[in-house]
Amino acid sequence: MRVALFVACVDDAMFPGTGRAVTSLLERLGHEVVFPADQTCCGQLHWTTGYRREAAGLARRFAGVFAGAGGTVVTPSASCAAAVRSSYRSIARAAGDPGLERAAAGLEVYELTEFLVDVLGVTDVGARFPHRVTYQPTCHAARALRVGDRPLRLLRAVKDLELVELPAGEECCGFGGAFAVKNADVSVAMVADKVRHVRDTGADVVCALDNACLAHIGGALSRLRAGVRTAHLAEILASTGDPS
Amino acid sequence: MTSAAGGPDPHAGFGIGALLGLVNGQQGSAARRRRAEGKPVVPRFAEAAREALADAGARHELAESAAAARERTAAAVSELPDWEALRAAGAAIRDRALLDLDVHLETFEQAVADAGGTVHWARDASAARRIVASLVRDAGDGEVAVADGPVLRETGLAGSLAARGLAVLDASGPEGRDRVRAARVAVTGADFLVADSGTVLLLEADGAARACLTLPETLVCVAGLDRVVPEWEDMEVLLQLLPRAGRGDRLSPQVSAWSGAVPGDGPGEVHVVLVDNGRARILADEVGREALRCIGCGACSAVCPVYERVGERPFDPRGTGRSGPIGAVWTPLARGVDRAPEASLPFASTLCGACADVCPVKIDIPGLLVHxxxxxxxxRRHRPVPTPELAVMRGVAWTMADARRFETATGSGARWARLLSxxxxxxxxxxxxGRWTEARDLxxxxxxxxxxxxRRRAPSRRSTK
Structure with missing residues (x-):
């Protein structure tokens, strides 16, 4: 099957390993991956920070680029998938742009684990990852997309991976986009608790479906020299040995 | 996020210099002046939150009570297999009430009058205080029993009655009930108004207000005008939703309902004061009006990770008693966003969505915050000089409008960032x-x-559009 890969702008610039992992994973499963080169940003940051005019411009652009690419869109970013699937309707309404609302409704966008489990019907993707891993259900994955246990089912099928549950996992890590700087004190208080829970699991690796949240958690772990690293779930699923 | 990766792109027309203003760009000079003059300043969320976070003891207590409340309500909710259907019904009932709010309020006023009571209309908090004070003076001998509640706190009623020289007896206090017996007039809040029967409902945990409803000669009930429902059947759903979502109770321990005045049974004179105080303004906002569905259960606060760490005060800069996630939407909707404290509230959230998941009337609080x-x-767009944040966000949008610009910005941002790493x-x-790197590496x-x-890997696909 032909898949149009949407790599979030943050992932493109800061975490290119995630896009590479999705590409190699989907190709390993026998699918054709294309990367529409005109893609940039879905507009989520502008929308959630209150810049609706700018968000509408970016949403129109995104809808145009991916309508042109045709077929199924897959992204490793849960929050960007949620932005396109649910916020675009609000963006279009705020902008009084029914054309954008129709264009957004016509896009078929999946977050990676939804695509693997629901569309391809696989949970064992042939990965091997010999580490103790905990999974952070990020807010957009858990509550906007409701991916549920899909990520866990995929992780359980990874060879040599020891999965440990993260206590209070569904509580927000405190990132929240601009919140992390606008309300830095509260944000830091939240991530401090998240990091404490992560360390309590004794995991080597904490994974999630959003690199922005992982940058927040990982930034705090790194500052504390906690010896726990972060990895996008796609990187674990793409792995066939020890990537360290 | 994106802005961090944007960097000093020479094409983008914005850079580190603009980013430096990202946080303090909204600092009001009026607030600085008042502070310099030693005058009281209504704090913005971030300032009040910083103070609250410094109180470690309070933080610990908040976390414990929030965890206990979450457990209790989760248990109460999971008992009902039709909870989701009840929530949908609750949202529909509240929407129906709000759709023709004026009609239902007129019906209510007529029904109260038919039952021997009187309805008064208060445009704002000061009108409510004036009306209630004059009703109390007309009715009593200077002593008034007050059963505190959300609308009374919102309008500052108890304090204002005391300030007008009336002896205010707190019905919820330990000595309250005996002294309330002696008072000839009582003031209470109200949770719901039923239009077709003119009924006022009051839900309580402890029964403090119940004595006020039966013993005094004159009863003054103060209610938000949003709390009307068209008919009695609507209460069937709301009386299930509110106690379970709010305190984790199967039923409200005390439910009082009365319609007008009945000779020889309870107060001979009943007044209902309907308070607007910004509610009409909320109703006029086509997106924001969803907030008026609120039935005041407090479930959103109990699950909010921000509230759990900072408590009530930062969410309620003017002390109106409406706090937590719903306060962060209600207060700016009711008062506008021209002033800095109100303008800071919609940003007091990570948009994590926990509140929307538990709201018994399905208010999309994150959506309203974004709105x-x-x-x-x-x-702020109309300011003669754009805020630094506006400049940055426009710059980012311009950069993202073209894939080449984005790549150029990414490259130059990365070069800068590597110099700092x-x-x-x-x-x-x-x-x-630096607010990011105070406690977090990048x-x-x-x-x-x-x-x-x-491109390097698949040169043939370079042209893929």
């Missing part, structure tokens, strides 16, 4: 982006962004 952020930003980590960012961006890798 209000848009209102705040739009109000050591061992692949940035431990200190300049200026106000991974240095890699030399090769994804799209460059894609």
């Amino acid at each position: 209000l952020r848009g209102e705040v930003v739009d109000a 050591r061992g692949g980590r940035i431990r200190r960012l300049p200026g106000l982006l 991974t240095a961006p890699p030399a090769e962004p994804f799209r460059a890798w894609w």
Whole structure:
């Protein structure tokens, strides 16, 4: 099957390993991956920070680029998938742009684990990852997309991976986009608790479906020299040995 | 996020200098002046939150009570297999009430009059205080029993009655009930108003207000005009939703309902004061009006990770008693976003969505917060000099409008970031982006962004659109 890969702008610039992992994973499963080169940003940051005019411009652009690419869109970013699937309707309404609302409704966008489990019907993707891993259900994955246990089912099928549950996992890590700087004190208080829970699991690796949240958690772990690293779930699923 | 990766792109027309203003760009000079003059300042959320976070004891208590409340309500909710259907019904009932609010309020007023009571209309908090004070004076001998509640706190009623020289007896106090017996007039809040029967409902945990409803000669009930429902059957759903979502109770321990005045049974004179105080303004906002569905259960606060850490005060800069996530939407909707404290509230959230999941009337609080952020930003667009944040966000949008510009910005941002990094980590960012690196490192961006890798790996696909 032909898949149009949407790599979030943050992932493109800061975490290119995630896009590479999705590409190699989907190709390993026998699918054709294309990367529409005109893609940039879905507009989520502008929308959630209150810049609706700018968000509408970016949403129109995104809808145009991916309508042109045709077929199924897959992204490793849960929050960007949620932005396109649910916020675009609000963006279009705020902008009084029914054309954008129709264009957004016509896009078929999946977050990676939804695509693997629901569309391809696989949970064992042939990965091997010999580490103790905990999974952070990020807010957009858990509550906007409701991916549920899909990520866990995929992780359980990874060879040599020891999965440990993260206590209070569904509580927000405190990132929240601009919140992390606008309300830095509260944000830091939240991530401090998240990091404490992560360390309590004794995991080597904490994974999630959003690199922005992982940058927040990982930034705090790194500052504390906690010896726990972060990895996008796609990187674990793409792995066939020890990537360290 | 994006702005961090944007960097000092020469094409984008914005850079680190603009980013430095990202946080303090909204600092009001009026607030600074008042502070310098030693005058009281209504704090913005971030300032009040910082103070609250410093109180470690209070933080611990908040976390414990929030965890206990979450457990209790989760248990009460999971008992009902039709909870989701009840929530949908609750939302529909409240929407139906709000759709023809004026009609239902007129029906209510007529029904109260038919039952021998009187309805009064208060445009704002000061009108409510004036009306209630004059009703109390007309009725009594200077002593008034007051059963505190949300609308009374919102309008500052108890304090204002005391300030007008009336002896206010707190019905919820330990000695309250005996002294209330002696009072000839009582003031209470109200949770719901039923239009077709003119009924006022009051839900309580402890029965403090119940004595006020039966013993005094004159009863004054103060209610938000949003709390009307068309008919009695609507209460069937709301009386299930409110106690379970709010306190984790199967039923409200005390439910009082009365319609007008009945000779020889309870107060001979009944007044209902309907308070607007910004509610009509909320109703006029086509997106924001959803907030008026609120039935005041407090479930959103109990699950809010921000509230759990900072408590009530930062969410309620003017002490109106409406706090937590719903307060962060209600207050700016009711009062507008022209002033800094109100304008800061919609940003007091990570948009994690926990509140929307538990709201018994399905208010999309994160959606309303985003809507209000848009209102705040739009109000600032008209300033003669753009805020630094507006300049940055426009710059980012312009950069993102073209894939080549984006790649150029990514490259120059990465070069800057690598200058600041050591061992692949940035431990200190300049200026106000330093708020990130106060407690969090940043991974240095890699030399090769994804799209460059894609081209290198698959040159034939370069033209893929």
